[in-house]
Amino acid sequence: MLQHDRRRIGIIEDDPIVGQSLADRFELEGYSTCWWSTAKDALDRLAADAFDLVLCDIQLPDMNGEQVLQRLNEAPGRAPVIFVTAYAEIEQAVRLVKAGAEDYLAKPFDVTELLGKVSSILERSDRPTGELGRSRPMQQVEALLRRILDIDSTLLLTGESGVGKEVAARFVHQASKRAGQPFVAVNCAAIPSELIESELFGHERGAFTNAHAQHRGYAERAGDGILFLDEIGELPLAVQPKLLRLVQDRVFTRVGGERTHPFSARVICATNADLEQRVRERRFREDLFFRINVIPVAIPPLRDRPADIEDLLRFYVDRFATMFARDAIGVADGAIEAARDHRWPGNVRELRNRAERAVALATSTVITEADLFPDQRRLHDVPAGDDRPVASLAGRRQALEQRHIEEALERTGWQIARTAELLGISRTTLWEKMRKYRLDTKPRR
CATH class of the missing domain: 3.40.50.2300 (Response regulator)
Structure with a gap:
């Protein structure tokens, strides 16, 4: 057998x-x-x-x-x-x-x-999972991305600013058959509108003033790899028909040129904007939206994946300790607990920045809560009469319960009977709590 x-x-x-x-x-x-x-x-x-x-x-x-x-x-x-x-x-x-x-x-x-x-x-x-995170939401994202690694369909990554959309795009590149080819990242919001067509598609010599030589654009430089268009919602309307042609017909023409060139890279787009709303406002072409929205993947905010916070924090602390030539730096339990309780409005980008500042200014070999959140005074430092809101005891208890249930589910591979036994509750009670905390969809193993 x-x-x-x-x-x-x-x-x-x-x-x-x-x-x-x-x-x-x-x-x-x-x-x-x-x-x-x-x-x-x-x-x-x-x-x-x-x-x-x-x-x-x-x-x-x-x-x-x-x-x-x-x-x-x-x-x-x-x-x-x-x-x-x-x-x-x-x-x-x-x-x-x-x-x-x-x-x-x-x-x-x-x-x-x-x-x-x-x-x-x-x-x-049967590939290793967890490269994008150990939390259930990110394992679901990773499992979905692995299913579409080696197809050419356009991928649209959505999510709040700083959640890691480019990290997901680079994961697709590195795990796919295109790994040996270029990964060309373009921030559509960072290029002046009068230059973006030339930067994307290139230009011929003499196409405009100061065009003294032929220029290969990002689409051409991507070769057989991946063209990653970040902040796609900021692409000027005048350039959108040309991008539609690139995605739909797989060809492009340099500015000032007449000959069409084949395009063979895979296109991955990303945005934190509501593109459907922009279509309704006529700020984004509907036909282009349909062409890039073939496979939409939403990257969840960091606050919805607390199981990833400790790993990310330790990763960035180690990275910056090495970068700044510091001795090995640890992270105090209090700092980890405070990080888990933080709402992270800036998502992973905010966590990275806080870790960098904490390591840069650290006066000991352990990062504390005060190092990580110097802008947030601890409760015993708050003067009497301060009227800022404090989380209720019930809210804090629910957050701890949700985290404990999710950790138990992950430990048992999301097997309901085993998890209920581990937690000492009935399966019915576990189901009710999972629905309450929106934990009622299993991840793929």
Whole structure:
């Protein structure tokens, strides 16, 4: 019997003979399986627990394959899906693959072929996770990005300023087949409007005053790599049709030139603006928005992923201690607790800046709360009569409870029964608290 570290496979099949046979065969091959005869039972379980792969019949008593996939796609980072179909349903199976399914098999299928597909898919997805963070929201983002690493579709990263959109874009570059090619980052808000067309697409000699030589723009310099357009919402309206042509037709023309040049890089855009609102205000072209919004990925703010704060803080303290040639510098427990309680309006960028200042001005080998937040007086330093708001005891208790539940869920791999046992509460109580704190969507393992 082969061993697969008990990877978990979910089987959705209403035929009891086929379903049981598949479950038995996967168990013999060393996998752990769950078999459901209805889509509803399967979706309820898949929403509550982590599986590595789902095998699903297209025609089920209560749903069809497209309805099942639509439900599964609502959870970022969901497990890859293989559909099983009759020959008459091949066209539908092809649509499912285009909609995000991993593969399909036509009945009657060879079990050896199925096992080969399963092994290949799991091998591709069996990459280390947690590079973007250990928190559940960032693991979901990472799992989603890993699924679309090696396709050419345009990626739109959204989120508040400072959340790490460029970090996510560079992750896609480094983890993809384009890793050996250029990563060209362009801040659309930082280039004067009269120069941005020339900077993006290049210009020919004599195209305008002071154009004494041919200039290769960012699109050309990206080669077969990635062109990262940050602050895309700030791109001037006059240049947007030319970017649309670049993305849609994969060609561009230098300013002052007549010959078109092929464009082969992947485009990743990022913005902290509401592009749909800008479309309504006619500040952003609707057709361009649809072209860059093929795969939208929202990067959550730091306040919504407290499990990442300690790791990020220690990372930046170590980095700046090395950069400033300081002895090894630690971080006090009080500083970590204060960092977890902080709302981080500036997100990761604010954390980085606070860590840099703390290390630069540190007078000891340990960063304290006062080093990290010199602008925030501690409670015993506040004079009598100060009317600034103080967090309520109930609010502080809820924040601690949420963090404790999330840490327990991560420790058990988001297995509800084990987590409830670990916390000493019933599964019903755990579900209620998870819904209260919006922790009711599982990450992909």
